[in-house]
Amino acid sequence: MNVEKITTKKVSQTVAEEIEKLIEKGSFKAGEMLPSVRELCDLFGVGRSSVRDAITTLSGKGIVYVKQGEGTYICEFDPSKLFNYHLLLPSSKEIIELFQVRKILETGIAEKSAIHRSEQDLLKMEECIYNQSVNKWESDYQFHMAMAKSTGNEILIQFMQFISATTKKAMIDFHQYIQKNPDTVKQIDNQHLQIYEAIKERESAKAHRMMSEHLNFVEEEMLQSHILQQSSRK
Incomplete structure (x- = not known):
């Protein structure tokens, strides 16, 4: 998967935007689990806190939801x-x-x-x-x-x-x-x-x-x- 490494100041915000784009393109599909935090760190070239903050932002927007002990899933519901x-x-x-x-x-x-x-x-x-x-x-x-x-x-x-x-x-x-x-x-x-x-x-x-x-x-x-x-x- 080809993605650009992130170097901007608001790293977590940019990560969230990139994940949204990948969901829109179908690279990450509704109902599926997102890659782990470690894998997303490697994918975007950022730290764990930035990825976690990005997931929190996406969760807040109703795009993903977190299942404790399992991982982060992409919402199938379109409000x-x-x-x-x-x-x-x-x-x-x-x-x-x-x-x-x-x-x-x-x-x-x-x-x-x-x-x-x-x-x-x-x-x-x-x-x-x-x-x-x-x-x-x-x-x-x-x-x-x-x-x-x-x-x-x-x-x-x-x-x-x-x-x-x-x-x-x-x-x-x-x-x-x-x-x-x-x-x-x-x-x-x-x-x-x-x-x-x-x-x-x-x-x-x-x-x-x-x-x-x-x-x-x-x-x-x-x-x-x-x-x-x-x-x-x-």
Whole structure:
């Protein structure tokens, strides 16, 4: 297999992009297991941490999933067949429908996380909240995924991956929008912290409530962002 060795700064991001290209070309097929971390290191000429970070990114986008003790598999499910969020800009109706699903799914995830989370799960959530070395939308996504993973429920995790994969563009646009309003950014950061604290203290009902309030707030902000972007395009 002919691939270019990677020498760019954001190595893990480039590795993830290269793996995506190989999946699109059919070199790696849906349902199959990816080569091992060591083999991918040799293939791209990069270190193990870069490959692991790339797999985490791909997992977050719903392209692959990890089976503990086995390896990393390529998802067969194509979320774009279920949703229309691959469009450049989703409609208000699509945003509302998305958040209807998220409120059902993620409030339950927060509640279960408070019951089942481990100390390692808490460390991962904490890292997502305070990590300033990655894009804001990515740390936001990783925080929500860390909660899903802490439930130990593979179906919930895959649902989160599918939904997030379909809304990546909207999420990036939304975070670009709120960066212009530091107060909104601060509110969202505080909401994440409140959810985390409820999970840490194993207060499942409070975690459910905090997540509901957070999603209501983000939905309103995203709808406002959509309205403004639509106006600017007229």
